[in-house]
Amino acid sequence: MNGLILGKTDKEELRYTIETAYNFTALWKERFEELNINDLCPEYFLSNINRIHVTPHDLNDKERVCPEYIKEKKVFHGIMRTSGTTGEPKRIPFTKDDKKRYGRQAWPWVSVYLDNGSTIASFFPQLPSSSGVFAFGALESVDAKIAYHQIPIQYLRMKDALLKEFKSIKPNVLFALTTAAYVLGLTLPEDIKNDIQVIVVGGETLTEELARATLENFPNAIIVDNFGNTEDGITGYRIITKNKVESFSFPESMIILKPDGDDEYKEYHEIYITKIMKEGELTGLPLFNYKIGDLAKVVDGKVMNIIRVKDVVSLSGAKLHIDQVMDIVHRYPFLVDFVIIYHPLSPGNPKPKAIIRVGYIGEKPAGIEDEIRELIYEANNPVRYEVEEAKSSELIVEAVPAEEVRKGLPQKPGKTKRIFIVGKDI
Structure with missing residues (x-):
């Protein structure tokens, strides 16, 4: 089958992930029952994508998709609640090992672009959202020596309170939804904008044009664009500067990209996510070929943008x-x-x-x-x-x-x- 395989493809970690899901999860025991686990390489998941995958609707069946150690409360876990795009909210379990994994997903850019002593002004909501876990938990799990300040999202519409908060904490890093970062660039005074070195965005599609428009208002900043989701964490990221847009990297997930099948949209590929675990870890939700419903814009074999299918209307x-x-x-x-x-x-x-x-x-x-x-x-x-x-x-x-x-x-x-x-x- 045509398609691309990107991200983490370590066969030993994939084998451990499969074995753990098979031993503890009814859905994956059923899917892998007649297969030789040692034969399940990345290429197998690509060629059998129509048979081995799950969708957001499947995740509502907690009896089948949640592993026994979650259902029987054998490990500590929290629950993240999604917004309910499938008609009812999904409640996704996450464990301490998920938190470590979040840290590994963020580390490639945290270690390069966030200095010890950085001060973050965050407009991402706190727990139980996925962005809340990402913003706080990921940084905590990599032991970053960073101050993290949560700012109420309502302050985006309260200019006096917003400026008072920024002047008090003096941030040099900004965490926000894509459009919120752009709005802040139109709102904040020059001296505050000049201090911002890194803008971390996520949650909405970011185009090159909007990225450049944002960076024009923050002359000393770069953008870290995260592709995050409740089910898998911070699946991928890319770096955008005034002069360059990098492709997406996927540190802890195996990504399969399947052509959309429409010649008029041949750059767009469906995204399938496999959540890779390290030996000994127990994540809250094993995922193989998770058809999240998003599209990747692929140029020369690289993911240059990710478009939410929910960000598409059909004419x-x-x-x-x-x-x-x-x-x-x-x-x-x-x-x-x-x-x-x-x-x-x-x-x-x-x-x-x-x-x-x-x-x-x-x-x-x-x-x-x-x-x-x-x-x-x-x-x-x-x-x-x-x-x-x-x-x-x-x-x-x-x-x-x-x-x-x-x-x-x-x-x-x-x-x-x-x-x-x-x-x-x-």
Whole structure:
């Protein structure tokens, strides 16, 4: 089968991971029952990906996916709760060994880019979220001599409180969601921005354009872009500077990339994650070929960006990726926010529609809606075809004052903070 294998492929650690899952977990005992464990190499997982994999929905069956040492409380573990993108929240167990693993995942960039004595201002939420474990637990587990300050996310909308906090703690490292880092670059005064050396982001797709726009506002910083998830931790990371975007590295996970199968989107590959354990470890959730539902943008065999499938809307036969919209919107310094209001195909709606609402500061730029639409067509010919030629879908761009972007949004959000769904997405 076509595909790529990246990340950690140590056969002994893979063998131990398989044996542990087989001995303690009903699902993997069933999947590996008739196989010779010693034959299960990375290439086998690629060629048998249709048979050996799990999906987010599978993880709701705790009796089958949780190992016995978790169900019988034989080891200490905490529970991280996901937001419920499968229709109900997943509750993912993590152990002290998971915490060590988080540290190993973070160490390649922590050891290079965070100095002893660094002070972090973090806008990542605390436990029980995966980003909370990452932000605090990973640094603690590598024994980094660093001060970690949690700042309430509400301060992003309270400028006086935000500035008072920054002046008090004097941070040189910033942890934040992708868009929050960009907003801070527009909010903080020059002397504070000049002190920031490292910006650690995650949780939302980061495009090159948005990364560069962020770094323009933090002249002495580099970006560490993390691909994290509750089930596996800090699966991968890449470094972005003003002059270079590196590819993603995957320190503790085996990654299989399977082509999407659509010739129009041949750079996009489905991501499958295998969570590798070291000898003697017991992680809370063994995972093999976890089809997380995200896409990798692969160039010359390297993962250059990761796009959440939840950051995609379908316009008949075309996919409108949120990273393409972000890339275009953030080319303009006067556009500071956007959302997509999505009317999906449904029995009551035979023609899918995406309304891209962009927020501007100052006077409304003449012709900006048409300009953005044309740039989307340039980046995405299938969308242009479905909207303009096949007439099977609608694409509308609305420019409004920045403070009105999020007014009157549908009450049902999509699986991302920027897509809001009208009606039922079938």
